[in-house]
Amino acid sequence: MSGCGIVKTNSGNGGVVSFTSPDLFDQNHAASLTTHNDVNSILIVLNMPIQPQPQSPSLERLWRCSQHRICADGGANRLYQYNKEYIPDRIRGDLDSLNEEVRAYYEGHNVSVEQDPCQDTNDLDKALQICCAVQATTNTEQEASTTCAATTTTTTTTTSRPPRIYVYGAFGGRFDQEMASFAALYKWAPRFDWQMYLYSEETCAFLLPADRPCEIQLTFYDGKEPDQPTDDAEMMEHLSVGEGPTCGLLPLACRCDSITTTGLKWDLDGTIAMEFGGLVSTSNRIMNDVVTVTTSHPVIFTAELQRCKTP
Numbered sequence: 001m002s003g004c005g006i007v008k009t010n011s012g013n014g015g016v017v018s019f020t021s022p023d024l025f026d027q028n029h030a031a032s033l034t035t036h037n038d039v040n041s042i043l044i045v046l047n048m049p050i051q052p053q054p055q056s057p058s059l060e061r062l063w064r065c066s067q068h069r070i071c072a073d074g075g076a077n078r079l080y081q082y083n084k085e086y087i088p089d090r091i092r093g094d095l096d097s098l099n100e101e102v103r104a105y106y107e108g109h110n111v112s113v114e115q116d117p118c119q120d121t122n123d124l125d126k127a128l129q130i131c132c133a134v135q136a137t138t139n140t141e142q143e144a145s146t147t148c149a150a151t152t153t154t155t156t157t158t159t160s161r162p163p164r165i166y167v168y169g170a171f172g173g174r175f176d177q178e179m180a181s182f183a184a185l186y187k188w189a190p191r192f193d194w195q196m197y198l199y200s201e202e203t204c205a206f207l208l209p210a211d212r213p214c215e216i217q218l219t220f221y222d223g224k225e226p227d228q229p230t231d232d233a234e235m236m237e238h239l240s241v242g243e244g245p246t247c248g249l250l251p252l253a254c255r256c257d258s259i260t261t262t263g264l265k266w267d268l269d270g271t272i273a274m275e276f277g278g279l280v281s282t283s284n285r286i287m288n289d290v291v292t293v294t295t296s297h298p299v300i301f302t303a304e305l306q307r308c309k310t311p
């Protein structure tokens, strides 16, 4: 867990925290990946059903946008069932759910299978501990290469940034597990400079930090509707997925005294508190390509996922 307490400034953009769709982030940062060891995004697959063929567009997209993939225990069974060609880098958990056949298959493909028997943390937590280790290794490697480079040039600057974490399968199952996923968001998002995203096929969610201006740029906003879904199997092959336009702001862990937004159909102007038992913002709508939020307390931002044609 070394290095887990370190929080670095997001993107060096004047303290603004930027949240973007995975593909958008991918496009902007692909060029900055220099070696196969560079990690910008880590995918964690949980033990939740993955829609069968023709495709599970949300998983496909997150798989494509990640450089490192971890299955949380029984998440490996789901991936194996979905597509045996998808080989994760690691499987981690207490391993009470991992099937023998699945374990043997992935071990045969050099996947690291790691058991942590602790019964005070769940398998998502165990996977997130590994993300911290990957982050620490990436930072150390980048620092080492910067130090090396510094011997030949004086203009090199460090570009290390925490990896983005995508958690797939976070919603739609047991309520205590869903709540554990949200609890993990509150616990771990600060450690990854707030770049931790929960996903299912229908929904995404992330945590907006207190007292930092947040900018959210998602695939769909009101002026940009997705193509209508289709039942045609051939068309489905060419469908992707994006976030919006329906969204929500949820003060899950505590009352939010003040929140100011722009770019939503029902914007908040900082004068009304949000709390369970009072106001919560659900069925809101993204109206601009960028939504801004400044909040006195951390709040969950959530958006629906819709299918679209692959660009």
Ligand SMILES: Nc1ncnc2c1ncn2[C@@H]1O[C@H](COP(=O)(O)OP(=O)(O)OP(=O)(O)O)[C@@H](O)[C@H]1O
Pocket (backbone or CB within 6 Å): 046, 047, 048, 072, 073, 074, 075, 093, 094, 096, 097, 098, 121, 122, 123, 124, 125, 169, 170, 171, 172, 173, 174, 175, 177, 178, 181
């Ligand atoms: N029914 C479910 N609903 C939502 N999430 C789930 C569900 N089952 C599993 N998960 C997620 O997948 C992870 C791996 O699940 P797995 O079934 O392998 O372990 P578990 O023994 O059920 O859960 P854990 O040991 O983590 O409490 C869990 O940590 C959790 O995040």
Ligand SMILES: Cc1ncc(C[n+]2csc(CCO)c2C)c(N)n1
Pocket (backbone or CB within 6 Å): 094, 118, 119, 120, 121, 122, 123
């Ligand atoms: C207060 C408290 N509540 C529940 C558990 C049980 N628990 C939490 S995570 C986990 C691991 C499941 O793989 C288990 C069994 C605990 N330890 N402490």
